[in-house]
Amino acid sequence: MQAPSVGGVMLPRGNGQVVRLSRGASLTDFAEKINANPASLVAVMLNLGEMVTATQSVTDETLQLLADEMNYTVEIVSPEEEDRELLESFSIEFGENEGGEEMLVSRPPVVTVMGHVDHGKTRLLDAIRKTNVVAGEAGGITQHIGAYQVATTVNGEDRAITFIDTPGHEAFTAMRARGAKSTDIAILVVAANDGVMPQTIEALNHAKAADVPIVVAVNKIDVEGADPTKVRGQLTEFGLVAEEYGGDTMFVDISARQGLNIDSLLEAVVLTADASLDLRANAEQDAQGIAIEAHLDRGRGAVATVLVQRGTLRVGDTMVAGDAYGRVRAMLDDTGAQLEEAGPSTPVLVLGLTNVPGAGDNFLVVDEDRTARQIAEKRAARERNAAFAKRTRRVSLEDLDKVLKAGEVQQLNLIIKGDASGSVEALESSLLQLDVGEEVDLRILHRGVGAVTETDIDLAAGSDAIVIGFNVRAEGRATSAAEREGVDVRYYSVIYQVIEEIEAALKGMLKPEYEEVELGTAEIREVFRSSKLGNIAGVLIRSGEVKRNTKARLLRDGKVVAESLNIEGLRRFKDDVTEIREGFEGGINLGNFNDIKVDDVIATYEMREKPRG
Numbered sequence: 001m002q003a004p005s006v007g008g009v010m011l012p013r014g015n016g017q018v019v020r021l022s023r024g025a026s027l028t029d030f031a032e033k034i035n036a037n038p039a040s041l042v043a044v045m046l047n048l049g050e051m052v053t054a055t056q057s058v059t060d061e062t063l064q065l066l067a068d069e070m071n072y073t074v075e076i077v078s079p080e081e082e083d084r085e086l087l088e089s090f091s092i093e094f095g096e097n098e099g100g101e102e103m104l105v106s107r108p109p110v111v112t113v114m115g116h117v118d119h120g121k122t123r124l125l126d127a128i129r130k131t132n133v134v135a136g137e138a139g140g141i142t143q144h145i146g147a148y149q150v151a152t153t154v155n156g157e158d159r160a161i162t163f164i165d166t167p168g169h170e171a172f173t174a175m176r177a178r179g180a181k182s183t184d185i186a187i188l189v190v191a192a193n194d195g196v197m198p199q200t201i202e203a204l205n206h207a208k209a210a211d212v213p214i215v216v217a218v219n220k221i222d223v224e225g226a227d228p229t230k231v232r233g234q235l236t237e238f239g240l241v242a243e244e245y246g247g248d249t250m251f252v253d254i255s256a257r258q259g260l261n262i263d264s265l266l267e268a269v270v271l272t273a274d275a276s277l278d279l280r281a282n283a284e285q286d287a288q289g290i291a292i293e294a295h296l297d298r299g300r301g302a303v304a305t306v307l308v309q310r311g312t313l314r315v316g317d318t319m320v321a322g323d324a325y326g327r328v329r330a331m332l333d334d335t336g337a338q339l340e341e342a343g344p345s346t347p348v349l350v351l352g353l354t355n356v357p358g359a360g361d362n363f364l365v366v367d368e369d370r371t372a373r374q375i376a377e378k379r380a381a382r383e384r385n386a387a388f389a390k391r392t393r394r395v396s397l398e399d400l401d402k403v404l405k406a407g408e409v410q411q412l413n414l415i416i417k418g419d420a421s422g423s424v425e426a427l428e429s430s431l432l433q434l435d436v437g438e439e440v441d442l443r444i445l446h447r448g449v450g451a452v453t454e455t456d457i458d459l460a461a462g463s464d465a466i467v468i469g470f471n472v473r474a475e476g477r478a479t480s481a482a483e484r485e486g487v488d489v490r491y492y493s494v495i496y497q498v499i500e501e502i503e504a505a506l507k508g509m510l511k512p513e514y515e516e517v518e519l520g521t522a523e524i525r526e527v528f529r530s531s532k533l534g535n536i537a538g539v540l541i542r543s544g545e546v547k548r549n550t551k552a553r554l555l556r557d558g559k560v561v562a563e564s565l566n567i568e569g570l571r572r573f574k575d576d577v578t579e580i581r582e583g584f585e586g587g588i589n590l591g592n593f594n595d596i597k598v599d600d601v602i603a604t605y606e607m608r609e610k611p612r613g
């Protein structure tokens with residue numbers, strides 16, 4: 001049979017056969033499936049009026065269009081489906097408890113705290129952690145590892161609750177977007193003096209969409225003018241009716257600041273879980289769950305917090321998390337204590353992975369190192385392929401003209417680097433949701449965890465991209481490379497700020513500039529080693545003041561040897577303090593960072609908006 005041709009090009013022709021392609025496949029992938037020459041598919045696309053190279057990833061629509069033209073039926077396989085198939089090829093099933101009912105034991109609920117900005121989510125998470133840490137541990141320098149577990153007593157019974165402690169729904173949504181269900185119950189925080197606000201509704205909708213029961217924490221009841229009754233009334237309109245009004249949502253009036261009614265809130269969480277959820281898991285199978293947060297640590301390599309959802313994770317297990325794999329070298333909880341094993345609903349910090357998994361990536365324990373590596377490699381390859389299709393989207397600017405005239409750009413290219421996979425992904429998904437219309441592309445060319453490197457600058461220079469450093473700085477020669485190449489590198493530490501600025505840039509508005517302001521410097525006089533907290537720097541404050549929870553960098557012989565550190569713990573004698581002034585001595589804990597020496601200088605800083613001249 002003579003093959004039909006379009007404009008002189010031989011057209012591969014199907015009979016409606018089904019071709020399965022993964023999202024982000026290229027014409028070459030397509031051609032392989034139907035035994036055709038990739039060049040002929042490029043020609044077909046040209047004929048259809050689209051210039052596409054053979055190896056470039058294309059959108060679902062392009063694949064459909066091409067298939068229609070050649071009389072094939074294309075089936076786009078979603079990443080989740082593909083992953084399921086990948087695991088099946090190793091005879092692994094993810095997401096189900098092994099064995100029957102009799103294997104299931106009850107597990108603690110996993111809770112996310114959501115609500116409007118400034119309504120007290122962070123404060124509440126801190127308050128819960130403080131009032132319920134194991135006795136004796138109070139006052140110790142705990143680490144934020146992305147999740148923690150607390151104990152409470154309900155009806156005379158000891159019950160545990162796991163909190164995901166990245167407040168806000170961005171992280172929640174980013175995880176859900178990847179098909180991961182991390183949360184059993186959402187606590188919706190509403191400030192009683194402020195009432196229901198836009199993000200309250202947004203959070204509520206996210207929880208509803210995920211089919212997660214809600215407990216409402218009416219916060220700040222200590223503030224004058226607080227009106228908890230009004231909050232109840234407002235939320236009724238959104239389908240959350242308080243129990244005392246005949247509904248089935250528990251409302252608890254609290255003060256995160258004063259630590260008021262925190263126990264009642266925890267009790268409400270447990271009761272809501274008992275009433276509406278069947279939280280059980282097999283504790284004996286190979287562990288499975290999700291990665292919540294991960295970052296690269298100078299001393300310890302990839303560090304990931306995972307939430308075990310079923311099975312028990314043990315030191316020495318071989319695991320795959322997203323496209324990272326490795327043997328569990330050590331496990332720590334949020335107090336820095338070493339664990340040998342972790343059962344269902346337990347969050348643990350895992351050391352030993354080859355690289356950094358993404359927030360929301362699933363993890364599973366497998367029998368052999370080789371299996372782990374193969375799964376990880378296949379996932380990495382798929383991720384690369386899918387990257388393009390996923391990151392391209394069309395947006396438009398009101399005053400597109402200005403932008404186009406100024407730089408002749410048709411699209412705004414971004415490279416995102418951040419301190420942790422959770423924040424990078426949250427940022428990415430928020431940016432991709434920016435809705436400015438239909439005419440300009442916002443493309444995220446690359447994203448990753450770690451400092452801004454020379455490679456990032458090269459990529460940016462080659463594609464006119466702006467580099468966003470979220471809680472990270474440029475590393476070594478990257479700064480001079482950026483200057484040389486004229487690459488715009490912008491540093492941020494607040495997600496909303498990035499989004500606002502990018503949105504403003506897309507709209508062609510004036511962008512605020514930020515400058516770094518040094519807060520203080522501390523000279524390390526002595527290094528104390530603590531098995532639980534790592535190294536503590538005994539310091540003398542040389543200038544300014546050092547505040548807890550500010551950013552810092554470490555200088556050795558005048559050179560920056562570490563960036564993006566955080567003053568996690570600050571002590572004077574035996575007391576935790578929030579700041580220490582010039583001329584005083586104290587102790588500084590830099591969290592996971594331990595590479596400190598006598599005579600090193602810790603310089604702390606914050607980013608402030610620069611007034612426009």
Ligand code: GDP
Nearest residue numbers: 117118119120121122123219220223255256257
């Ligand atoms: P988030 O943006 O929701 O995480 O809010 P934060 O936890 O950062 O709290 C915002 C501000 O409200 C901070 O200044 C808190 O100290 C304050 N705040 C939080 N909870 C309470 C409370 O129960 N009472 C009072 N008076 N202030 C609170």
